[in-house]
Amino acid sequence: MPFITLPLEELVYRTLPRVDPGRALSNWEWKVLTAIAEALHEGSPVAISKEQIADNVETFLICGNSRRAFRVRALLATLELLPVVSTGSRLSQMGVSERRAFLYHKFEHGHRVYRLCAKVRYLVFMGVYGDEAAKGATQFVDVPNRPRFQRKRAALSVVRTPPSVSAYA
Amino acid sequence: MRRRCVDVCVVGSGAGGSVVALEAARKGLRTLVLERGPRMRPADMTHNELRMIPSLYKDGGMQLNASMDLFVLQGTVVGGSSVLSNMVMLRADPSVFAQWRGLGANIATGSMNEAYAEVEEELEVRQASRNTITKSSRRFFEGADQLGLSPSWMQKAVGGCLGCGQCNVGCTFGTKKSADLTYLAQAESAGAEVLPEALAEKLEHRAGAVRGVRVRVGRGGEELLVQARVVVVAGGAIGSSGLLLASGVTKHIGTRVSFNAATALAGDFEDELDGFDGDQMTACVRTPNWLLEATHNPPMSAALTTAGWGGDHGRQMQRLRHLAYVGCIVPTAPVGRVRLSRFTQGEEILFKMPSADLANLEQANRQAAQVLFAAGARSVAMPTHRLRSFADAEELRRTPRLFRSIGEISCGSSHPQGGNPMSDDPELGAVDSSLVVHGFDNLFVCDASVFPTALGVNPINTIFALAKVKAPGIVARA
Numbered sequence: 001m002p003f004i005t006l007p008l009e010e011l012v013y014r015t016l017p018r019v020d021p022g023r024a025l026s027n028w029e030w031k032v033l034t035a036i037a038e039a040l041h042e043g044s045p046v047a048i049s050k051e052q053i054a055d056n057v058e059t060f061l062i063c064g065n066s067r068r069a070f071r072v073r074a075l076l077a078t079l080e081l082l083p084v085v086s087t088g089s090r091l092s093q094m095g096v097s098e099r100r101a102f103l104y105h106k107f108e109h110g111h112r113v114y115r116l117c118a119k120v121r122y123l124v125f126m127g128v129y130g131d132e133a134a135k136g137a138t139q140f141v142d143v144p145n146r147p148r149f150q151r152k153r154a155a156l157s158v159v160r161t162p163p164s165v166s167a168y169a
Numbered sequence: 170m171r172r173r174c175v176d177v178c179v180v181g182s183g184a185g186g187s188v189v190a191l192e193a194a195r196k197g198l199r200t201l202v203l204e205r206g207p208r209m210r211p212a213d214m215t216h217n218e219l220r221m222i223p224s225l226y227k228d229g230g231m232q233l234n235a236s237m238d239l240f241v242l243q244g245t246v247v248g249g250s251s252v253l254s255n256m257v258m259l260r261a262d263p264s265v266f267a268q269w270r271g272l273g274a275n276i277a278t279g280s281m282n283e284a285y286a287e288v289e290e291e292l293e294v295r296q297a298s299r300n301t302i303t304k305s306s307r308r309f310f311e312g313a314d315q316l317g318l319s320p321s322w323m324q325k326a327v328g329g330c331l332g333c334g335q336c337n338v339g340c341t342f343g344t345k346k347s348a349d350l351t352y353l354a355q356a357e358s359a360g361a362e363v364l365p366e367a368l369a370e371k372l373e374h375r376a377g378a379v380r381g382v383r384v385r386v387g388r389g390g391e392e393l394l395v396q397a398r399v400v401v402v403a404g405g406a407i408g409s410s411g412l413l414l415a416s417g418v419t420k421h422i423g424t425r426v427s428f429n430a431a432t433a434l435a436g437d438f439e440d441e442l443d444g445f446d447g448d449q450m451t452a453c454v455r456t457p458n459w460l461l462e463a464t465h466n467p468p469m470s471a472a473l474t475t476a477g478w479g480g481d482h483g484r485q486m487q488r489l490r491h492l493a494y495v496g497c498i499v500p501t502a503p504v505g506r507v508r509l510s511r512f513t514q515g516e517e518i519l520f521k522m523p524s525a526d527l528a529n530l531e532q533a534n535r536q537a538a539q540v541l542f543a544a545g546a547r548s549v550a551m552p553t554h555r556l557r558s559f560a561d562a563e564e565l566r567r568t569p570r571l572f573r574s575i576g577e578i579s580c581g582s583s584h585p586q587g588g589n590p591m592s593d594d595p596e597l598g599a600v601d602s603s604l605v606v607h608g609f610d611n612l613f614v615c616d617a618s619v620f621p622t623a624l625g626v627n628p629i630n631t632i633f634a635l636a637k638v639k640a641p642g643i644v645a646r647a
Binding site for chain 1: 216217218219220222223224226228229230231232233237331332333334335443445446467468469471472473478479480481482483484486487489490513515554555576
């Protein structure tokens with residue numbers, strides 16, 4: 001009975017939309033993620049598009065090559081389709097403010113499934129604050145640009161610079 | 170299928186496995202170390218969190234318990250979690266070993282102390298360098314001192330750390346004394362072989378003796394059978410149990426799983442502290458029930474540990490230079506389990522935070538907040554999903570409950586322990602005090618999974634030390 005031994009992971013992979021080679025999400029899932037990012041990115045100091053956030057999350061998933069990435073895909077599908085039950089429309093079909101209000105309300109007061117789905121906020125944070133643009137917005141100073149490290153580099157460069165021609169004069 | 174014959178096969182290259190591999194190689198034994206993750210040298214590492222975290226962490230950094238309310242962070246890379254750790258070399262309290270002895274684990278405090286000293290000398294453990302202590306850590310220290318909590322500067326194995334503050338994505342400068350650059354490197358010099366990207370899938374065993382390890386190597390998944398006189402499982406608290414269960418070794422395997430459960434709260438200060446500019450972790454307060462550690466992260470990791478939704482979260486992130494984070498670490502009761510999921514065929518962590526531990530965690534957060542207020546914080550944000558911020562210590566005192574369930578807070582653990590508990594009583598433990606699996610002659614476990622209870626402090630020093638104590642006995646069986 002091959003059906004019985006089919007792991008959930010395989011079942012989910014077979015049920016979810018096809019993913020193009022080299023990608024972690026299907027186009028449909030990527031669009032759902034942009035819709036969620038657009039809603040949850042509100043108030044962030046980082047100037048970044050919803051598409052870039054979704055791209056960053058996908059980069060994260062590709063680098064991880066995790067067997068559990070299917071959970072993320074299942075989570076996105078659940079978030080997109082669950083609102084149909086209560087509102088009659090899919091999440092991505094809602095307006096931004098309606099979508100935001102819906103997510104915040106459900107994440108805090110909704111059924112346990114929604115509270116599990118609230119993990120999606122971590123993905124959005126990764127997509128926003130894992131971007132280079134976040135460094136400027138949070139005033140984070142990259143390691144090579146910190147005064148301590150610049151002094152170290154300057155000291156090293158003195159050692160490494162060959163003697164000037166005049167030194168041989 | 171390819172076959173390899175060796176004397177000692179070590180599954181896992183972290184703190185426990187590397188020490189055993191060195192001991193075996195020094196004895197002239199043919200030693201093979203299998204590591205499911207890649208080899209990442211300092212030159213391969215970058216400060217790009219978005220790429221490094223999924224590359225270095227198990228399950229791409231997405232390992233959670235089954236109820237999805239506890240992140241469990243472990244390394245999957247040559248050197249194991251030590252590559253990602255802060256190399257905080259705290260010793261376990263002697264009362265922990267007394268408790269273990271009560272559970273049938275014959276661990277002498279004296280021999281552990283000798284092993285600690287040996288490890289600390291070999292890894293050049295020193296007090297955190299003044300040059301790399303951040304302003305935020307100093308504030309934490311001052312606040313704790315004011316409250317009479319006896320804070321201390323940590324003992325660390327970070328060599329000539331430059332204080333870039335990115336320990337948790339690997340050390341690009343190669344100064345950290347992680348297992349891959351110390352014990353494992355020495356083991357390789359002594360003749361041991363390390364096979365990266367080699368996933369041990371199953372142990373072949375019969376009549377109490379392990380005959381070999383079935384391995385899939387590389388992205389292509391080439392099959393390899395490693396035949397060894399002695400097999401040492403050192404894949405960490407979750408992975409070791411998973412491999413044993415997948416191999417049909419089940420008695421007490423996957424039981425007594427515990428965690429150092431951790432939350433982070435943030436104090437907002439008037440002046441810029443630049444907590445990211447220096448060693449991530451240098452100051453701590455130890456109490457019998459919890460450990461407080463001043464900490465800080467680069468933006469992406471900081472965002473994941475910062476409270477609040479939407480605008481609340483964004484406003485806090487804008488204040489990153491002004492924030493001082495404190496990690497609150499509480500040892501949980503060993504009530505967790507590892508089992509093989511019926512659905513995914515992978516390891517599944519079953520853990521529900523006991524209410525006593527949650528209450529303990531709340532008290533730890535209260536004390537950490539008081540430390541931050543004493544240090545001059547103008548507000549402190551709790552580790553709740555919805556922003557819960559306090560303006561002063563009095564307001565905090567007036568609040569009866571900070572959180573009611575683990576579902577309300579961001580909680581994680583980089584220190585899973587147990588799963589293959591140590592006890593000389595086969596009815597209580599999975600391995601005996603020599604770390605051999607009950608009922609086997611040549612199958613050992615040597616990592617944090619043998620801890621019968623959680624330490625309550627960063628476990629890496631104890632894993633190294635326990636391996637130091639037990640490695641000669643393990644190798645003698647080969």
